[in-house]
Amino acid sequence: MKAHPQLTLLALVMALTLSACSKPAQPETETDAVSSLALVSQDILTIATSELSKGPMISGTLQPVIKAELNAEVGGIVTRVLKDNGDLVKAGEVLVQLDQTTFRDKLLSAQEAERSAHVASDQAAKQLKRMQQLNRQNLVTAEVLETAEIKANQTQSDLASAKARTVEARQQLERTEVRAPFDGVVAVRKVSSGDTAQIGKSLMVIINPESMRFEGYIAADQVGSIKVGSAVSFKVNGYPGRRFDGEIERINPQANEQTRQVQVFVKLREQASFVAGLYAEGFISVEQQQSVMLSPASLINEGDLQFVWLLKDNKLVKTQVETGAKDPRFGTVQVVSGLTVGQQILRHPQGALKDGISVTIGSEPTVASKAAEQTQSVSGK
Template identity: 25%
Template sequence: MDGPGDERGYIHQVTTMFRSSAFRLLLIAALPTINSPSAALAAEDLETVVAEYQSTEQERVLDGLIEAVNQATVSAQVSARVTAIHFDVDDFVEQGSLIVQFDDTEYRARLQEARASREAVAAGLDAARSHFDRIENLHRRGTASQSDYDRARADLDTARAQLAAADAVIDRIEQQLEYTQVRAPYGGIVTERHIELGETANPGSPLMSGFSLERLRVVVKFPQRLISTVRQHQKARVLIPGSDDKSIDAEEITIFPYALEGSSTIPVRVLLPENIPDLFPGMLVKVAFSMGNRLRLAIPDHAIVYRSEVVGVYIVDNQGRLSFRHIRTGDTKPDGTVEVLAGLESGERVALNPELAAARLKQQKFPVEQ
């Protein structure tokens, strides 16, 4: 020691170290050990689930484009002028509804003329039949020659053929008259109108395009190296946009017999059930294809703690002691279970109520003496 000041500094340092050591001893004495009986009681009434390997379906999820099964362009089948258009783009049309009306004046006149002509032909047939009956009766009695009989028979056959031809003309004109009223082949939505009021259309001229929402399908470009697995299992589901757990099972899967040039993919068509709400042609959706089963370690999603970037679970060991464990998770399945990729072993017990488990873990570390 060089002087009184150095001595006082040394004494202050020793006193500070003594007080700090004494505080630590008191704190250690006050804290119970984790192995104490009261610590084990903290987890005794917690509901737990045993982590087990489960055989679950493995899926491959790909993007797909929705399209309508029934989509077409209605064309004109007569040459006539448009007199009425009853629907426009984005209108909903019931099956059988009149969508376009053509001027039918000419076809009605033709039909009237054809019916009048048929009446004349029918009258000629009646006359030919009466003449044949008379000649046949005379020929049977031997008073009419064979040539007269043959001629009467030929006239009757000709009259019958003329009547059949007249009927065919009427049927054709009636069909053309029906074509002047264009009706919707199925219920759906108009997507495009190709003709204007007053225009003259020819057979084959497009009138309206549309699609039906009753039956939809999804087209997916599937990697060709995995197509054999899809063909083997023939199972897929369409994930509902905006929903994490809802999906629609496919009714049928159609695999095209060719690959798309330059993409190494094969088109696969997934047919959906009828009348699916909130799905429309042109939408992009996710399609999960079954790729077979595999074993995975899974626990319920609600047993997992998600705090910022921390993902973990509360473990209860065989002595009833709680601990928090970080885990790495995989996919979430429709049944609400999550695959655990790392941090958990099969057979370990996981607390199902993370909030309650957190409170019990705090009680386990800092128990209140009774």
């Protein structure tokens, strides 16, 4: 009897399934794991000492030492604004023009009054001179002479008052032109043409960007550890990857009433094209010492314990270390114990490493070391 083709195929599939299920799973052996690790010199860090600085943290802003807020000294309508934010200005240059009509009329009136007072004073002086001559000839009485003297003195006083009013009117006219007090840059423009400027109204703020300093605050309990001349290292928001240096120029003798922090003024060692008002933070160096310093990327954290991968006899040895202070300049960590100068460790341990694994050091950078170098260059370490 001939077998049915579909039944034959079904029997074959069932036989193959049973055969597959009957085969035991092959366990992974240690020979399948990595038995050695290939490294290059860039992966290795030789332990050496470097400077560890300690001191209080400081935070604040960059502010110009030379700064002027220009206010209206006379009232009037703003007719022209000649400079805008960011424009360079020269000392004496006109920045804002107020309407001069009223003050020009006042000056003309004061000048006319001065001329009239001058004529009256001259006539009174001549009259007094004649009366003095006639009095010596006994042609006029002493009372007439005294009247002439009083008239001459009065006209002299009127002339002095007229001159003062002229000077005042001229000064008011000049104050309608608001000028730059020094070479600098317009930081804030506060008016536009057509605005009404009352006396005392703020018109512009001018700064000298080459006079920047770091105005920061420190905790009150740290003020006893700093002094004028102490070195300061800080970074500025907007300038990533860069650190700047300065030294304490002055210490405010009075703490802030709200925060009770102490203000510190830091003179920059070199000026840069800073923008005023940017936030800055750093630390004041009051103590330096030589110590073994490591980047946090070289450390392995396991709970409260920290380890490094030490190269010993061409093998990796997981070694526990004790860490101490952190250098706020570079973010490096002090190693108190567990390592000695001259030993070598993995610079950037990555992946699942095995204690006791063999190590070979080649000359070409591995993919891991290239990635680590790129990360290091981006972080600015």
